[in-house]
Amino acid sequence: ETGVTQSPTHLIKTRGQQVTLRCSSQSGHNTVSWYQQALGQGPQFIFQYYREEENGRGNFPPRFSGLQFPNYSSELNVNALELDDSALYLCASSSELATNEKLFFGSGTQLSVL
């Protein structure tokens, strides 16, 4: 167990709806990264939060947004859902914004968009 928890574990939405995914980072970790993993693919970086500020963003449209709270937990919001948004969404925490920090992943939220 990594200590990173994500909720919900599964979610079914319809096209055009909005969704909020939640992540609690491991104790002592102040950096949270969000990844999207489509079936059979590697995790694709969405964005990273460090001490409540966005620190880096991947090639995702603005309808993907996020927040980090003072306790370092985080949310991923996706507006105007599209069918291609169906994927496993992974949250990963790390202890510092350093180049040699490993990631501790949560179990993910499986999102299905119908």
Added chain:
Amino acid sequence: GQQVMQIPQYQHVQEGEDFTTYCNSSTTLSNIQWYKQRPGGHPVFLIQLVKSGEVKKQKRLTFQFGEAKKNSSLHITATQTTDVGTYFCAGKRSGYSTLTFGKGTMLLVSP
């Protein structure tokens, strides 16, 4: 942007055979990390390589980082059914804090 490529995409071996997966980055990396994801699970950190030409071993697993810090490999000796899963390499560029993952190599081991 940075790209990380892995080959092969998939490999099926008999238990006891060796396995190797290769990782190549389009840019020089400050470090490379390897993760394993079991079917239905999430990626779990295996190891990090930082130095040019570095070799690290974990029991039957051997990890190498290329001299130019643009490629890496993972070799498993005498595979076991517990090695089943997808192995991802993930690289960081100097000055960046984010990891770019490859598409992974799925390993199937038949008893």
